[in-house]
Amino acid sequence: MTDYQTITPVIVAALAAIVGADQILAGNAVPAAYAYDAGTQAEAQQPPEAVVYPAATREVAAVVRLANRERLPVIPRGGGTGLTGGAVPLHGGIVLDLRRMNRILHVDPAARYLVAEAAARTIDIQQAAKSHGLLYAGDPCSNDDCVIGGNVATNAGGNRAVKYGVTADQIYELEVVTPRGKIVTLGGRLQKNSTGYGLVRLIAGSEGTLGIITKATLKLQPLAPIIATDLAVFPSLAAALAAVKVIRADAWLDPVSLELIDRHTMDALERYQATRFLPDAAGDCLLIQTEAHNSAERAAKQKRLTELLENASAAAYFETDGEKIWQARRVWGKALQVDHPVGASEDIVVPVDEILAFLAELERLTTAFGFAFRIAGHAGDGNMHLRILPGAIPAAKWPASLADFRHRLYEAVYRLGGRLSGEHGIGVKRKPYFAELTAPAELELMKAVKQALDPHGILNPGKIFDL
């Protein structure tokens, strides 16, 4: 591990010479919010020594070159909505807040692509695409606060992953500042490309440890004229998950989203949003989004869904107000915290054909530990967002009991071919478990990549793994 230098007045002056004296905050002037992200407000907190606000890629590169020379940690930060402490400056140093680099530079509707700077908000990219009758398919639930650089760095998933994949699948090209401060363009606006290593895929999901994303060229899709959201209600979670497998297997229906919302979470969402989503029924729910080119196709898809859902023992099935229910789905964490301020969040992912086996393990383990759980999962892609609740476990016993539970849960997940994180990443929060559960040879490869690209360990140190 590199011994990092501290930031002296001379370094502050050098940084100011790069970004401008009014675009740097140091020492006590650094706002408290840079000490944490959305997932670690109550836990990992460490303020940076300085925050800089570059306006252009060449400024980012100059800051990184200075940091590399002086051995200063550099922590890139987007919207700060990360849920793993990824943007927390564990070793102090410089937070590179890219907020001034927020422009959508170009939209080409004919060639179906868009070019955006790293801090363009995801929702603005979605809206820019929509204004041209196109779809940007990346759609994390935090879309109004997060930015594309953060989405690429975490390889964010979200609500349309069943049909369109995750952020990495939306990228043609990335402009990146390397840990030594060089500016490179990776990938290309190509439908296929077998020219050397796939470095775009390496950067996507690297959590700011291998390079700083400054610009992205993104794929746009045709926007379906009809995007419908249906709600199906089931007597049990198992029945809902069995339906996921059947609906997903139907190539003609080609669902965009299949989201599981357990009955308690649905009840909490109804109260939190003061809206009735289930007027005549109660149960575990599936949110199903499908696309259609015209009303005849929509009617045919509804008929097919009805048949599938009846066979899958759904108690009720109806079209719902997409905007309202997706808005509620986005705030499920806050809605649950009203009744359950204490709990632990999980982002595990298992193969889709193992979701029922995973549920059985989850139910077995939570019962054994006396815990309860809630799910609002991207079930259609096997990514289960869980909130584990202490149930009747006394507060004093909860931390130790939770640690034990987590080990058992993750063991079960890995046995089923799953992994720790489907979309939020490792950051600080999952680092110990990642070290424990990753095959030594795989971990060794990852560390070798980090050391080759960033020999002084200046980019986002202490994230994913320790060297």
Ligand SMILES: Cc1cc2nc3c(=O)[nH]c(=O)nc-3n(C[C@H](O)[C@H](O)[C@H](O)COP(=O)(O)OP(=O)(O)OC[C@H]3O[C@@H](n4cnc5c(N)ncnc54)[C@H](O)[C@@H]3O)c2cc1C
């Ligand atoms: C309410 C809520 C809902 C969410 N829903 C989803 C969801 O549906 N799907 C999902 O995947 N995630 C979700 N998240 C998690 C989070 O929004 C995503 O991880 C998002 O991609 C983070 O983007 P950000 O701009 O906020 O990044 P930040 O939190 O600022 O940073 C995240 C990581 O990326 C690095 N980073 C940021 N910018 C750059 C850059 N330009 N270059 C290199 N590294 C960089 C940071 O160092 C850090 O490691 C949700 C979070 C919240 C609070």
